[in-house]
Amino acid sequence: MVEALEDAGVVVTGAGGGIGAALARRFAGAGARVVVNDLDAAKAEAVAGEIGGIAVPGDASAVVGAARDALGGDIDVYCANAGVGSGGSEAAGEDVWALAWDVNVMAHVRAAQELIPGWLERGQGRFVSTVSAAGLLTMIGAAPYSVTKHGAYAFAEWLSLTYRHRGIKVHAICPQGVRTDMLAATGTAGDLVLQPTAIEPDDVADALFKGMEDDRFLILPHPEVAGFYQARAGDPDRWLSTMNHIQQKWEAGR
Numbered sequence: 144m145v146e147a148l149e150d151a152g153v154v155v156t157g158a159g160g161g162i163g164a165a166l167a168r169r170f171a172g173a174g175a176r177v178v179v180n181d182l183d184a185a186k187a188e189a190v191a192g193e194i195g196g197i198a199v200p201g202d203a204s205a206v207v208g209a210a211r212d213a214l215g216g217d218i219d220v221y222c223a224n225a226g227v228g229s230g231g232s233e234a235a236g237e238d239v240w241a242l243a244w245d246v247n248v249m250a251h252v253r254a255a256q257e258l259i260p261g262w263l264e265r266g267q268g269r270f271v272s273t274v275s276a277a278g279l280l281t282m283i284g285a286a287p288y289s290v291t292k293h294g295a296y297a298f299a300e301w302l303s304l305t306y307r308h309r310g311i312k313v314h315a316i317c318p319q320g321v322r323t324d325m326l327a328a329t330g331t332a333g334d335l336v337l338q339p340t341a342i343e344p345d346d347v348a349d350a351l352f353k354g355m356e357d358d359r360f361l362i363l364p365h366p367e368v369a370g371f372y373q374a375r376a377g378d379p380d381r382w383l384s385t386m387n388h389i390q391q392k393w394e395a396g397r
Contacts, residue, residue, distance in 0.1 A: 149174035152214040156203035156250070157225030159186025161323035162273055162316075165344035166222050168194050169352060175220070178210040182225075204250040207257040213250055215352040217265070221258055223251040223295075224273040229287035229323045230332070241289050247291035259306070266310040271351065272299040276319045276368045280375060284332035284388050303360050314354055318347050337395050339364060 153170045159181030171177045172195035181187040184200035191198035197213045199206055203225035211218055229235065229243040251272055262268025277285070278292035295303040295316055303313035320326050320337030321344055329337060342364060350364035363369055375382040 148220075151175045151219040152211075152217055152222040153179075153222070154178040154180060154199075154206065154210045154214075154218055155222040155224055156180045156189075156206060157273075158190055158222075158256075159183045160190075161226040161325065162318075162321055162344045162347050163222070164190045165348040166195060166224060166271075166351065167191075169345075169348040170220065170222075171196055173352075174314075176214055178206075178213055178223070180206045180210065201247070202250075204253045207254055212341045217261065218258060219267075220269040220271065221254055222271040222273065223254055225250060226272075226273060226275075226292075226295075226325070227330055228285065229291075230329070232286050235287050241394075242289040244294070247288070248294040251295055255298075255302060259302075259311070262311050263309055268310070269312045269314070269355075270299070270302060270387070271314045271316065272296075274299065274317045276317045276363075276365065276371075278315070279317050279368060279372045281386065282329075282332070283336060283386070283393055285329070295311055296323045300360070312355075312358070313360060314351065314362050315360060315365070316347060316351055316354075316362040317368060318342065319344075319368060330389035331397055332393055335396070336389065338343060342366075 153175040155167045158179040162182045167177050167179050167190055168227045178199050179187045179191040179196045179386035180199050180203060187198040187200040199209050199213050227243055227246045231239055272295055275292045278290045281289045289382050298393050299313050299315040313358035320341035322341050326333055326337060347364045350362050354362040
């Protein structure tokens with residue numbers, strides 16, 4: 144894998160901290176040329192300076208062209224990592240739902256629209272989608288986040304089944320709690336559900352690289368998520384009842 148990434152052009156969105164920064168460091172350590180993208184220009188520049196990468200700050204939905212120019216050539220690996228952890232119920236405002244949809248789903252779609260044609264011509268390319276275990280399961284207290292992360296997972300799955308025979312590799316990373324600013328912002332729901340088993344961003348990068356070596360689509364930094372996912376599919380009503388008990392516990396503790 145290290146040999147395959149030597150001098151590869153890699154883009155990581157939302158890489159000013161957290162999982163994105165960990166991914167950027169790991170790819171740079173493998174010899175890749177890394178574009179560090181983040182809305183926060185200072186954070187993007189700090190991570191880029193640390194790893195010898197190239198800062199391309201701005202909206203993740205519009206970074207492909209600028210990143211390609213910065214790399215002076217092709218993008219070999221694109222990590223759609225930028226995301227927003229929008230909480231709230233069905234009553235969340237239209238602006239909250241729209242932002243979650245735009246960042247968590249449509250930014251991935253827009254990137255793929257620009258990347259896929261060239262990758263098909265070359266017969267290779269790698270799309271890494273940072274989803275969340277919420278995209279396989281759900282998250283209490285966070286309807287916009289849960290729904291749009293399901294969308295992100297569905298899009299990654301669709302890309303994989305559609306293009307894998309044409310040399311395009313897709314990976315969906317689905318961790319539970321990761322010790323980042325986003326986790327800190329989840330409040331009491333995160334304290335109850337995510338904090339007890341939270342891992343470090345570097346652990347997510349480790350899981351991705353192991354998954355790439357094994358050529359796996361679904362990357363589970365928390366292995367126990369596989370069992371939860373099976374339980375959800377095998378007996379949806381029992382799984383929903385279990386989740387509802389967690390919801391009630393959360394409500395009682397607020």
